[in-house]
Amino acid sequence: MTATLRTRAVHAGRDDLTDLGVHAAPLDLSTTYPSRDSVDEAGRIDEFAATGALSGLPVYGRLSNPTVERFEKALAELEGFDDAVAFATGMAAVSASLLAAVAQGKRHVVAVRPVYGCTDHMLTSGLLGTEVTWADPEDVASALRPDTGLVLLETPANPTLREVDIAEIVSAAGEVPMLVDNTFATPVLQRPGRHGARFVLHSATKFLGGHGDVMGGVVACGAEDAGMLRQIRFATGGVLHPLAGYMLLRGLSTLPLRVNAASATAAELVERLRGHANVSAVHYPGIGGPLIAFEVDGDPHALIGAVRLITPAVSLGSVDSLIQHPASISHRIVAEDDRRGAGVTDRLIRMSVGLEDVEDLWHDLDQALKAC
Ligand SMILES: *Cc1c(COP(=O)(O)O)cnc(C)c1O
Secondary structure, three states: OOOOHHHHHHHOOOOOHHHHOOOOOOOOOOOEOOOOOHHHHHHHHHHHHHHOOOOOOOOEOOOOOHHHHHHHHHHHHHHOOOEEEEEOOHHHHHHHHHHHHHHOOOOEEEEOOOOOHHHHHHHHHOOOOOEEEEOOHHHHHHHOOOOEEEEEEEOOOOOOOOOOOHHHHHHHHOOOOEEEEOOOOHHHHOOHHHHOOOEEEEEOOOOOOOOOOOOOEEEEEOHHHHHHHHHHHHHHOOOOOHHHHHHHHHHHHHHHHHHHHHHHHHHHHHHHHHOOOOEEEEEOOOOOOOEEEEEEOOOHHHHHHHOOOOEEOOOOOOOOOEEEOOOOOOOOOOOHHHHHHOOOOOOEEEEEOOOOOHHHHHHHHHHHHHHO
């Protein structure tokens, strides 16, 4: 019998600990790894340069770290991939994924809006030498060019929670690899690899860490793609700190419990919000999840100022509930027309439901809604 995701989340990346005689995963803070055999080290560096994989002992902290590798292995397993590569932040993971396409001479990217504000900005600005075509899901196939290196998608999307059929876009993309940002759904609710996505990206800062105290990013993919991403990480330096790797591995063990509990609370809040006089629209994905988006009939800034239990802050995926106004914060960097075109209205509020009691959350939301 294969263990369920809930079970694997607890044990993934830790299967060797009993044989090592330790209970907690070892935290290796080394920046470098001594060796008296520089001939052997030269061989291993050549291997890394050729494949992006490193066998045997680590060499230097920018190539690999054993604690970070535990997190990578565990996340890869939960997403159903052979490998994963961790980065300093979600945006470092997005950057490396774009650079992987550019490095292969394919600088054109097709992307579906909305996406996270900084991802939108990175693509629109062409900062990394990419050129973007924004396409609706039905126009992805016709937006492809011979130099298209990546199709990029978020579902449910940040911040409107718009859902896109992953398999349909994979089929429209044909030979072009597809990257799905799975930050909102997490592998608990959706595994895009099953539908043909070649890269699955997370801002690990959100649900994977889960406690609002660690930043990270990660891309799950096949072994060959992982080698490419590791070479880019080595060259550009966006490594995940080993302590962050330790904390993210610990976060994974409670991920299914946290996501399922917060999703149940969110579903109940959605029901109540739909009946609230000061709410004009509620967006909630068909696959569920801890994120809610809604439009207020009144001043959204007054709502943010009036919450007392819910934390008025950008970000998501923490044990405490967070609320923010995307047009002011998470998507501020996106030009106003593009933002509105993607459905991010000035009345839209995004809430990340945490682990508090549903009645306490509702009490706070209700009094804050009355204030606006
Ligand atoms: C937050 C976020 C990112 C960026 O992650 P950082 O860890 O903040 O760099 C990327 N995608 C989505 C969907 C996000 O919510």
